[in-house]
Amino acid sequence: MTGTDTRKETEDSGPGGYAAARLRLLTAGARSGPSRRSALAELTDDWLAGLFAAGAQELRGVSLVAVGGYGRGELSPRSDLDLLLLHDGGDPKAVAALADRLWYPVWDLGIDLDHSVRTLAEARRTAGEDLKVQLGLLDARHLAGDLGLTAALRTAVLADWRNQAPKRLPHLQELCAERAARHGELRYLLEPDLKEARGGLRDATALRAVAASWLADAPREGLDEARRRLLDVRDALHLTTGRATDRLALQDQDQVAAELGLLDADTLLRQVYEAARVIAYAGDVTWREVGRVLRSRAVRPRLRAMLGGGGKPVAERSPLAEGVVEQDGEVVLARTARPDRDPVLPLRAAAAAAQAGLPLSPHAVRRMAAAARPLPTPWPAEAREQLVTLLGSGAPTVEVWEALEAEGLVTRLLPDWERVRCRPQRNAVHVWTVDRHLIETAVRASAFTRRVSRPDLLLVAALLHDIGKGWPGDHCVAGEIIAQDVAARIGFDRADVAVVATLVRHHLLLVETATRRDLEDPATVRLVAEAVGTQSTLELLHALTEADALATGPAAWSSWRAFLVADLVRRVSAVLAGDAPEEPRAAEPTAEQERLGLESAATGGPVLALRAQPRPAADEPSGTPEPLGVELLVAVPDQPGVLPAVAGVLAVHRLTVRTAELRALDLPEGVEGTVLLLNWRVAAEYGSLPQAARLRADLVRALDGSLDVAGRLAERDAAYPRRRGVVPPPPRVTVHPAASRLATVIEVRAQDAPGLLFRIGRALEKAGVRVRSAHVSTLGSNAVDAFYVTTPAGTPLPGEEAASVARALEEALRG
Structure with missing residues (x-):
């Protein structure tokens, strides 16, 4: 028509x-x-x-x-x-x-x-x-x-x-900042608001208003295209949902991508993030220029008076590095700088800016991008040192890195960066895209450079640890190969390249082992020691583990995880120093455990105690002990269904289980019967802990069948919030036969939900295996739990029986 x-x-x-x-x-x-x-x-x-x-x-x-x-x-x-x-x-x-x-x-x-x-x-x-x-x-x-x-x-x-x-532009800037605080950064959100979030359509409109004021203007390169892309996505979103919405919800992303002719939702998000990054960077530059102009207007009358009404003030230029100076609050190139003859200049200017805590002038970055020569391979020592200086400068590194990215200098220096640039992470634990997470990890690692012998290797490994996420397969395996290539290209020798590759390959090893394996098992410690190899590498890996977790998001690190990782590092360090890991021995019951066991044997019912476990003051930076959770001791006469009963009662009372250990308690001679001791660490999901008496009463009812734990949890599960149209991946159960000589390790990965541990315990009980200990880890909506199980006689399961138990457990969880 x-x-x-x-x-x-x-x-x-x-x-x-x-x-x-x-x-x-x-x-x-x-x-x-x-x-x-x-x-x-x-x-x-x-x-x-x-x-x-x-x-x-x-x-x-x-x-x-x-x-x-x-x-x-x-x-x-x-x-x-x-x-x-x-x-x-x-x-x-x-x-x-x-x-x-x-x-x-x-x-x-x-x-x-x-x-x-x-x-x-x-x-x-x-x-x-x-x-x-x-x-x-x-x-x-x-x-x-x-x-x-x-x-x-x-x-x-x-x-x-x-x-x-x-007068009005500062107010407009305040409105933009308030909106960003409410709606977040468009370029990092999994469900972004295309209009209101920082880097969205409202910010693009604000930049038009600044340009209309004639006071300052935004960088034009790519800005119109970024705005057009966000408008295209909003059009497709309106058609897909039939609603006047600006929020790109998870359940709509595949349809919106199809409407736009894109491969998938990840491609869609990456395009949105790229557009938002252009608009956000243009906003940073523009508001900085507005501030500069307004300050100069305020100062100019005073300068004229000082100059007697005549003369033109000249902005001072302070040298920062060779070819790099500060002028009017920005880092610019010296008049004698020759980017066409100095290939290290971009890194030198970036390092100087980050060290000074100043922004890089967009004009300087644009000039370097247009004229800078490529670095030779391997890089000269100065280039590598300037990169390390940039990465070790702390929070100012982020803004400087973004300025380099805006003109394509990062991918020119590190071509492998292109695959992770603006790449979304569909995991609620991660608050950043892959590339921003890598920079945030380097920022966090810069705080740990005083506690490691090779801070340069720590910072480069932090920058590269997730570089494999741009490739198919296990990102740790892919990342190791890429890290070897990058480390060699930037000029590290063969030994240092091997260390960086090891750090990237095993950057998840410490936290996953500490939270999902039995640290008392010698096999656990030996496997980590063999993977790490040396004390210096262990030291670096410990710092990288903490930096990575802190840069991931608030759900990825806690005092409890820090305590477990530090305990694992201590044990591995002893093995690397030549000490053999101690073989586990049956622990002598404490006086309290023996008292609970005797009381349980005498009454024929469960007895329990709750006790807070403070963190050792020596490990606490502030000197104030911080609780690592609450120890729950349960003594109960040996009978079927103990594990699911206790797990179910804890779930009903909204208690989160961190670790669980179950063993028979040796009672004094003359005391008949067998008493099981469950030593668990728990934390309250909301508010304060329930009273021990209430837990005991419900446990008695759960064991005698008068408390319908499954029904109570089903009611909670029905009310559990779910996103419309979002189907979680199916559970996966894996056997790790080499993880322990004392038991069979079965790992469960599933969507976290109330009563998950209860359902697992019930399935293991039905399979006729004995649970020696459980190690529970939750990251966002995903639970990763490891169970050390044995036959009733206390030996590891034969291979086929272990596989059969795993299949049955997976089937039960799918149901």
Whole structure:
């Protein structure tokens, strides 16, 4: 359908014709893009102009003006219409009647409408009082009526904006910062708000307003394309959901990707992140320039007075490094700098900026990107040292690195970076994209450089530890190969390359072993010692483990995990020093354990005690012991179903299990029966711990069958919040035959949910195996639990029996 045909149908058929033409335009099969948005805006313009002409008739001194997004012609399928009916103060009844003739047809079609009726003076006054109104009027576009009145509005609003810019731009910057604090960073969110999050469409509009002030301007490179991409995604989102939404929810991402002709949801998110990164960086540069201009305006009168009313002040330039100087709060290139002859200059300038805590001038970065020669392979020593200095500079590294990325310098220095750039991580534990996580890890690692002998290897390993996530398969295995290549390319010798590769290959080894394996088992410690190899590598791996976890997100690290990792490192260090790991011996019961066992044997029922476990003061940086959880001791006569009963009662009381150990308690001679001792560490999911008496009462009922634990947990499971359309991956159960000589290690990976440990315990009980200990780890919505199981006689399971138990457990969890 041509534009002429569309206008004719709209004029002939009124609102019904417009609705039909609009629907035909949106379902014609054309991809989201500027041409469809322009066509939709043009169609809407013609319809509203027709309504205006029919309602205005002989009325003069009135015009219909599109403002905001509609004024820019950015109509998405479910966008609202921002309209201003501007008049010269004539007949108020006639103007009100015209407004009704305009607004009601829009409402009748179910289109959201943001409307106002004002004189020119009222519009200017309202804009002066409300910054958001003024921003909308900056995009005013004439639709119908008195063109001179609309032109007068545009002229007056722009003049007011430019005159008031020194006062209003700081307010606009505050609004942008507040919005970013509420909605987060678009370039890192798994469910981003395309409009409100930092780097989104609102920020792009703010940059247009800054440019209109003539006070400063945003970097133009890629900005229009980034804005267009976000608008395209919003168009597809509106069509996919049928709603006026700007939030790109997980359940909609595959459909939106398909609507845009993209491979998958990850490709979609990566494009969104790239666009948001361009807009966010442009915002940083622009607001910095606004601040510089406003400061210079404030200082200039004083300087003129000091200079006696004459002369022109010259900005001071302070040297920072060879070819690099500071000028007016930014790091710029010296006049004598030659990027075309100095291949180390980009790294030297970046390191100097990060060390000084100053931003890199975008003009300097652009100049280096255009002229800098590639570094030779291997890099000269200075280049490697400057990279290490940049990575070790702490928090300022992030802003400097982003400036290098904005002009493509990072991928020019490290080509493998391209595969992880803007790559999303579909794991709620991670708060950053892969590339930002790597930089955050280096920032965290910079705080640990005083506790390792080779801080350069620690920082480079931090930068590369997840570099394999850009490749298929296990990212640790792929990352080891890439890290070897990168470390050699940047000039490390063969021994150092091997250390960096080992750190990348095993960067998850310590935390996974500490939280999922029995540290009392000699096999556990030996396996880690063999993988690490040396004391110095262990030292580096310990620091990298903590930096990685801290850079992942708040759910990835805790005092409990830190305590377990430190305990593992201590044990491995002893083995690497030549000491053999002690063989586990049956622990002598403590006085309290023996008391509980005797009481249980005497009463024939469970007896329990709760006791907080403080962290040793020597390990606490602040000197204040921090609880590592609560120790729960349960003594109960040996009988079937003990493990699922205890696990179920704890789940009912919203207690999270961290570790669990179950063994028979040796009782004094003359005491009949067998008593099981369960030594567990737990933490309250919400609030304070329940009373021990309540736990005991429910445990008694669970053991005698009068408490329907499964039913109670099913009720909670039904109320457990789930995302619409999001299906978690199926559980996976794996046998690790070499992990222990004393038991068979069965690892369960599943979606975390109330009562998961209860269901696992019930399945293991049904399989007829004995649980020696359990090591529970939860990362976000994923549980990774390891169970050390034996035959009833206390020996490891034969291979086929272990595989059979694993299959049965997986089947039970799937059900």
